[in-house]
Every structure is written in C-alpha cells, then in structure tokens.
Amino acid sequence: MLGRRILQFFLIFALGLFGLMGVKYGLGLSDYVIPGPGEIITTSRAVAHDYFFDTLNTLMVAVIGQAISIFMAFFVGITARKSTWAGTLIKAAAYNIQAYPIVAVAPIIFILLGDGFTSRLLIAAMICYFPLLLSVIGIMAEPVTDMEHFYIATGRMRWQLEVKIRAFENIGKLTTVIAGSSTLAMAGTIVAEFIAANQGIGHSIRIALYQSDLSRILTALFLIGLFLSIYQEILEGVGKRLTSGWILPKGVESEDL
Amino acid sequence: MLGRRILQFFLIFALGLFGLMGVKYGLGLSDYVIPGPGEIITTSRAVAHDYFFDTLNTLMVAVIGQAISIFMAFFVGITARKSTWAGTLIKAAAYNIQAYPIVAVAPIIFILLGDGFTSRLLIAAMICYFPLLLSVIGIMAEPVTDMEHFYIATGRMRWQLEVKIRAFENIGKLTTVIAGSSTLAMAGTIVAEFIAANQGIGHSIRIALYQSDLSRILTALFLIGLFLSIYQEILEGVGKRLTSGWILPKGVESEDL
C-alpha cells in the first residue's frame, strides 16, 4: 500500500518533469528559463540534505496546523450549522474573512501577533480550515431524520449528539475531506513560511524564487510531494482503521472490506 | 433576504474596523501603522471608484473561475472516485499538485501560458477547485445502496446515473460547498492577480501593500466582502430554487421550506 502511493507519486512527478523537458527542448528554451536535466541533478544533490530537513520542518508545522484547522472547522461549522441569525452571522464572518487574500491580511496578523511561530501556524490553519468548514457545515446542516427522531421525540437531543450522529453518518465523506485537507495544510504552511517565516521549505522556495532557480524549486516540489504522499498514506490508513472498527456496512461492501 | 446578508457583512466589517481602531488608540499607534478614521474615509473616497471597477473585474473572473473549477472538480472527482489504480493515480496527481504552493508553480504556468487572462483564470480555478474536489470525491465514492440496487441488479448502471444519484442524494452538501467555494474563487482570483495580473483588485492590493497603505487595503477588503456577499446571496438563492424544485423532503423539514 505504502509502495503504491509513493510509486504513483514518482510516476506523476516523472511525467511532470518529462513534460517540462518537452517544453524546454520543444521550444528551444535556454537553461535559465528551464534548467536542463544535468543542472537539475547537480542542484538537487547539492540542496537535498538541507531541503529534506526543511520539508520535515514544514510537515511538522502542517500536521499541527491541520489539527488546529480541523478543530476550527468543527468549531465554526457546528456553531454555524443552524440557520438562525447567529448561525448565519458566524457563517458570513467565516466566509468573508476567507475571501480576503492572506497576503492582504498578513500585515494585520503580524501587527496583532508578531512574526513568530503563532502567525505561521495561524496562517497555515486559516488556509487549510475553510474547505473543511464547507464540508462540515454541509454535513452538520443536514438532519439524519431516521436516526435523530428518537432523540428529538424523547427530548434527549443535545448538540453534541446531533453532531455525533451527523458526523458518523457521513464518516466516509469526512475522512476523505480530512485526509485531503492535509494537502491544504501543507500548502498553507508553505504559504505561511513564504510570507512569514525564516525556516521551512516555503522559506527555501522563496529564496530560490528570488534567485530564479527553477532546479531548486523542482527539488523542493519533489520533496513536498514525497512527504505529503507518505503523510496522506498514514492518515488514510488511520482513517480506515478507525472507521472499519466502527462500521460494518450491511451490503455488498462488507465483502470487500 | 438580500438585506440580511449585506447587513451581516456590514456588521462584521464594522466589528473588524472597531477592533482595529481599538488596537490603534489602545496602543497609541500612528496613522502609518493603523490609519485613523479620517484617513480611511478620505482614502476610500479617493479610490472607491477605481477599486469598485477593479473588484467587479475580479468578481467576473472569479465567476468564470468558479464555473471552471466546478467543472474540474466534477471531472476529476468522477474519474477518481473508484479505488482502481487509475482512479487513485488521478487522485494522487490532483492531491500532489495541490500541495505545491501556487507561487512556486506559477513560473511554470507563466512559461506555458503566458501571463495573461488564461493564467489568471487557471490559477484562480486551481485554488478554488480542490475543496470542491474533496467533497465531490467523498460524495461520489459512497454508494447509495438503496437507490442504486435496482440499476445494478438490472444491468442499467452507467457512470452518469451513478453520479447523478450520488449527487442528488447529497445535493444539500454539494450546494453548500459550491456556494461556499465562491469565496475561494474570489480569493483565488485575487491571489492570481497578486502574482500575475495587471488588473483586478488583487493588483491594486499589491500596489497598496508596496506603499504600506492600510487604508487602501481596508477599502479593498470592504469591497471584496460586499461583492462576495451579494454574489453568494445570489448563488444560494439559485441553489435553493433549484433544489426545492427537486426535493420536497418527507418529514419535519418540509414544513419550514
């Protein structure tokens, strides 16, 4: 399983690289527009070690950022799930803030929080949480009547229970979105590092961009993709174990679990 | 209804502004760090006209970008919904590409597409589509056994039908995510303009950032929020009309439609 995902990643990356080389030699672009294979190999050898640890650093922050964003998404999603005035207000606030480009909001964040780890984490979480929020709101706003009826009829319904029922009914969708959001956490952390930090692979990419060094950027992209594949593999594995312990669906699916 | 959303937006924006003023006067900061009300009003008057059309321009691109991203999300989501090798490969590709910070990928996009309208649209769509994709995959991967059984048993199941059934069963979640993704389309377009374009409100924000002009940024944020509120209002209205024509849910909900 682990093998498959990484294999797939290699395949995709190789395809991308070949495409790029195709463009280079097809259009006869010089090495400073798109570097040649030789330069890419030399450069990536040279920076591999540093970039490896940079990416690891980024991944750590992304993991924490993702945890925070899952928390935020559920917090906002649960508070905003009802179509009451307060609910829609929170929703409106969440949506509006999201529309603001992070680069425009970043100066304000720095003013309020300084430029430490917190800002980096907050920016990463803000980028990652919104897609989660959309799914969580979508799921939380939809009653599971056949299951909730008893609890409502007997006056036992609490918001925790409602949330639990709806989350559980949609556990497959939620795990897909959560596992997928690791991608966004990673991207978010890189953006945060790009504008705020002095470490992590985002910072390295920024430097490489200023130096216009596409070979380095490609190396960074390779490492990002690799680490992410591994992380997602782990997440999905955990998700599968968690949910399969819970649900044994009645029906054809149970056979091929 | 239209009134409510805009009212809420005004409320949120006003709250944010008051908070900022609180920080300003609380810490005794100069107009350079956080502009005073007077300056904000003067500046916003001065730039309102230009920014209005910039934001409109951005919104237009965002609308097209959103349409493309909905299309992309469904295309990728539907192709990748099965856990076959090809399906997971497409999924892996989609996830990996997404993890790459757009700023890092942008140079490659510019090389391939130039830095005109197409690049701007593509970047906007790429930022917006992924959260949609996650939801679409989550929904498309989950069988609706009670509905699909007949079509499978009688050999009538086609992928179009499967997609239709699953989309329809989850129409509420889909409309939430689609309406919400307008936010991301807007943010994506602004980012695209920020890194690629010569027009649009993202371009204006970039200039204001270079000039450290927070009043302009606030004006831009105000207009972005306002336009987005209106756009979302319209989207949700359309969504409601579409779905209510389709579904009259059996149960308590039918009463308060």
Next chain:
Amino acid sequence: DCGETLNYRLKWLFNTSVVGDLYAQDFGFFQRAGLTVNVKAGGPERDAIRELELGHATFGVASADQVIRARAKGAPVVVIAQLFQVNPLQWIYRGVKPAINTPSDLKGRILGVTFGGNDETIMRTLMARASLTEKDVTLFSVRYDYTPFYQDRVDIWPCYRNAQGIMLADKLGQAGEAVRFFNPADHGITFVANSVVTSAKTLERNPEMVQAFAKALISGWEASLMPENRDKALAVLRKYNRDTPEELRQKQLDATRPLVLPESGARVGTIDLKGWKQTETIMLEQGLISKPVHVEKALFPGGKPL
C-alpha cells in the same frame, strides 16, 4: 536595561546587502558595545517602521520612501544612519540591445517596473525628466518571477545591482549573453535607499544606547567591507545565505562595496541630506505624499552618523 535583547529588523532576506549587519552580530561588535542584538530577516510583508511602533523591534532598516511616507502619517521614526550611499536599485538589460545613455533612450522600449514599488517612482521621475509620457514607452508589471526578462519579452528589468543583478548577469553570461546596467543616479536621480531607523521615543529615552548601537553597527559594516576581512565576511554570508553559490557571493560582496563605501571617501553610514531632500521632492512630484514632510527633521542631527 542592557541585558534586554534588541530586535533589529532588516528590510529584506539575508543576502549580501545586509553583510555588515550580520558581520556586526557575528563578530561581537554589538556585544562589545554591551548590547544583545537579534538581527532578523525582513521581506515584502515586513515593515520595520510598524514593528518599531509596536515594540516588536527597537531598530530596523527601511527605505527612504518608507520613512517619508511614515513621517507623512505621523509615525515618530528617525533615521540614524544611511547604509547605501548609492541606491543599488538599477535596471539590467541585454548587451545586444541599444545602449541607454540618456533617459530619452528609454523611448519605445518595454520597461519593467514594480507597480507601487520605488522603482516605479524612480522610473517615472526619469521619464518626466526626459519628457516621456506613458505613451512613449511600455510599462511592464514586474513580479518576483524573472521569466519575462529571460524570455526577452521585456527590455530592461529592475534589480538590486549587487544581488539579483549579479545573479542575472551570471545566468545570462552562462548562455553567452552580455548585460549592461542602467543606473538612475548617473542621470541625476538620487533616491535614497536603505537606512537604519529607530523610534523617536527610543532615541529620546536612551540616546546612549542608540549611539552605542549605531557605532557598533557602522563599525561592523566598515569591517565587513575591508578587503582584508573579505574571507570573514564571506564566511558570514555562507552561514546565513547558504543558498547562493560561493562564486556569486564573492561577486556580490565586491559589488556591494562601492555602494556603501563611496569613492568620495565619506564614512559608512553618512546621511546624504541632499539626497533625502531630493527623494522627498520626487515623492511630492509623483503625488506619493500630499504635502512636504520636511524629512530633514527625521534625520539624525546634521546628517552625520552617530
């Protein structure tokens, strides 16, 4: 309060343009002055003047246009030293193109400018001096990405002479293309670049500390640019700017020296009063500030380094 760590926020990422700042830190110049200083990298979303006011930093580096803008909005910022005597912001162009000897040679070309950046201000001033309007040239919006220049879609591209300038020249050189630079200062445009700033409050409350800092910093800069310290300076750069190839770092360091240590023999850090005034005039002309700010009031008395 000498035990307290002083944050010194740079304008940009660690690169050759900040060699003196890093040198002063690493070779104990601040320490010997009894100060604990933390030199922090900057970036486009960073603004040292804001951080001074918020107390996130005690000293910082800001460009002259930032200082003037901040003063226009009542920020109590003061300049205690001017790092670059010559603005490193210049335009690079390919050697095969017709040379630009006067601003009027810009006519008909595609000019890269960062809209909102001070290169735009400088370029517009140059155009105004040469009586060129926007119809006479094509302004091309510059981003962090050099591809348009690489692809030769833009004639001249703004860059820091001592940093990206070296790198671009090197890349094109490898492809056998020669380059030239167009320096606005050669055409009478003095637009001051980076300076060291602090807040009026700090200066007022703790003049000795400010003095000690400025002295240590300038000594650090002087030492870092002495030819006999070249290897030490390069070692510092290697440490903080590991990503640039050694060969380029050497070239960059050599290109930095004449920008900070002018031929006139003025001391490092000298505040060029006339240059500041011209900068303000240009900004007024360009409508970047609405009324005079009398920037000389923000400069440390007499324009002399502390």
Next chain:
Amino acid sequence: MGLTCQHLEYRYPRSEEWVFRDLSFCLDRPGFHSLFGPSGVGKTSLARVIAGEINGFSGTLDRGEINTVLYTYNQERLPGWAPIERHLDRITPEGREDLREHLIEIFGLVPVMGQTFSQLSLGQQNRINLLRYLLQDFQLMIMDESLANVDERSKETILLEIKELFPDRYFLYISHNLIEVARFCDRILLFRGIGKSPQSLTFTGLDTRKTNQPGRDALDAVLLEIMNAG
C-alpha cells in the same frame, strides 16, 4: 378524556390533494387501539399530526389527559458507533433497568445485544427500535408499522406483553394485518379515505390479553364487520 379530533384537514405543502378533510374521531379510554386503513390513506400523516410533528393542519386536536405522545415508525435507525446494548443502556431512564432486561428477553433480542444496528436483520431492527421507545415516558405511543417486519409469533408475544406491562397507557397501533388488529386491539379506528363519508369509523376489537383469549368466532365477527365497512 382521551384524544379527540374534530374536522381535521391537512394537505402537504405544495400538494393539491387533501390527505384528510373533515376527519373526526375520538379515543375515549386508554388501551391498545389501532389505526387501520388501506395504504396511502393517510395513517402516517394523521399519526404525525397527533404527535405534533406535522403542523399546518386545520380543525381541532384535543389531546385531553395525554401529555406525552411518542411516535415511532419502522424505518428508524440507531447510530452505528456502539453495539445496541450500549445504546439501550444510555437511553434507559433511571429505575427502568429491569424493565429493559425484561423487554430484551421478551423481544427475543438477547443474542444480538452485542451487534451494531446495521448488523441486524430487519425484524431485529424493528424490535430494538420499539423497545427503546417503550422505555421512555409516554402516555400515548403511536406505533407506525413498528412490527411490520417481525414474524407473527414474536409479534404476538410482544403485543401481549406490552398490553400487560402498560395497561393504563394509550397505544395507537398502525398495521396492515387485519387479523392482528382485530385480535389485539381495543378500539379500531378505520380510516376510509377522503372519498368516503364519514372518513373514519370506530370499531371495537377483541382486545386479547394473556388472560383473555377470545375464540375464533368472535374474531370472525369483528373481521366481517370491519371488512364490510372498509
């Protein structure tokens, strides 16, 4: 007094057909009653009106001495995150643990207590669902086809036991099995549909209990009476 409805009128939002119009009836005493009638006639709709889950009807609905109405139907599900044993445990009001154990026994559910809901057969699901409702406070329980997918032998045991355990409550049992309704129910509210007048008729069934098992002739008489009226 029990439950009285007068001139009830209802149609679903955006529907043009009336489900019922001018429907009047009265349940005058506690007991195991039935709501009977052909498919689509409006039993479920009426049940939900009585339970307060459907509003927007007109006419008067007087619940009399009945404060707590519970409505349960055969498509309800229990959440799947725990075995049903744990679910039952959590929803048992204090002091009714013995009742719960007794019902589990009678309902024949002992062997499946450790399974989750989706691992049960349809009839097992039906029974679990009804069981948890019976543990709650109620004065009127509407059972909408709650035992429709349970075999007759179990059903008989369950019904007789319910009647013994809750002699002073109101039940409204919706079922399509006429013999069952005639045998076990007290009042039988025959719902004849919008076309007929009166829309409902009330009969009295055999009200079989553990202690009172009427003979076959009595049953035939009731069956005949109802069939002739329907």
Next chain:
Amino acid sequence: MGLTCQHLEYRYPRSEEWVFRDLSFCLDRPGFHSLFGPSGVGKTSLARVIAGEINGFSGTLDRGEINTVLYTYNQERLPGWAPIERHLDRITPEGREDLREHLIEIFGLVPVMGQTFSQLSLGQQNRINLLRYLLQDFQLMIMDESLANVDERSKETILLEIKELFPDRYFLYISHNLIEVARFCDRILLFRGIGKSPQSLTFTGLDTRKTNQPGRDALDAVLLEIMNAG
C-alpha cells in the same frame, strides 16, 4: 431443473455466528414460492446468496435453468429528481409499455404517478418498487418483504395478478404473514434456523390463483402443518 442448494454455509465477515450451516433445499418447479421463517433466521442473507449479492459462502448453489435472478427488498428507493411516472417510463424495456400500464392500474398507483418517491406513503413506495422489477427480464424474482407495508386487499390483488401474468417464472416471496404465505404460495421453504436439523423443510401451500380459491379448511390444514414444524 430449478434451484438446488446443498450444504450451504455462511457467516458475515468478522462475525462469529453462522447464519446457516448445512442448509440444503430444492425448488423443483416454477411458481410462486415462499421463504418463510422467524425474524433473524437468515432469509435475507439466503436471498442475497441466491441472487449473487453475497459471496464467500461455501456449499453448492446450482441455479439450474434459472439465468436471471432479481432480488428486491422493501427499503429500496427511487431517485427523487423526477416523478415516478418518468422513472417508470425510462426503465420499461421496449414492448412492455402495456404491461406497465396494466400493473400501475392493478397496483392502485394511478393517482400517485405524478409524485416523487419521497412524497409517497410507505405502501405506495413498496408497490412502485416491486412494479419496476416486474417489468424487467427475470427467471427468478426474490421479493424480500416487498409488500410488507401494503394493505391486505391490495396485496391480494397484486399477488393474484402476478401469478397470472408470470405463470412460468420462479418467485421466492419472503413475508411474515403465514396465512398469506399458505394461501398464495406453492412451495413453502420453512427456514428453521441454525439450531434445528434439518435447517429447512419444504411444504406445499394452496397456491391460490384467480381461478382457484381453496376453502378455509384446506388453509387451516396447511397452517397447522407449518406451525407444528416451526
């Protein structure tokens, strides 16, 4: 030959209990047969084994001359994007339009054709679902409580009509109503559960048709026979 099962064994994945073990039976001729037995005994499971929806069982299952098995159950739903009329239209194989109209009539569904599935009562939903299956090609149709929520009168009409329309097909009717099973079915496969041996017994019911309505005594005899064996 019809359907033969020998020594069937099955348990659900990750479950420790066998649903059936050493189950053998044979359906020797076309007709309207029944699969009968208490709730939870494994009827649904067996039906899905026969229909090929459950694999991983052991023993032999020989479908003989039966090529097409359809399995339908009472919880199936039609998509809600169109009125059921349109759905039925789309799934009617060419040439069976008349059959469709006839069935709609017999099933009493004419008035609800314009509604969507969720706007139907439970019994209406049951009927629509069965109806669409009947329009398809099949040699064996397994009806798992397909008419469980339909009133008896409609059910009788429907069953008699089905038997008349499809005299040469196999049906396997799962129901909890013994009288109904005894009256309408030909072979009655009594499923007695894992504890008993043999696990299944086969009886012959009255196989009532429009043209052949056996009397009450015959019914009583069959009922007695089955009840004694269960």
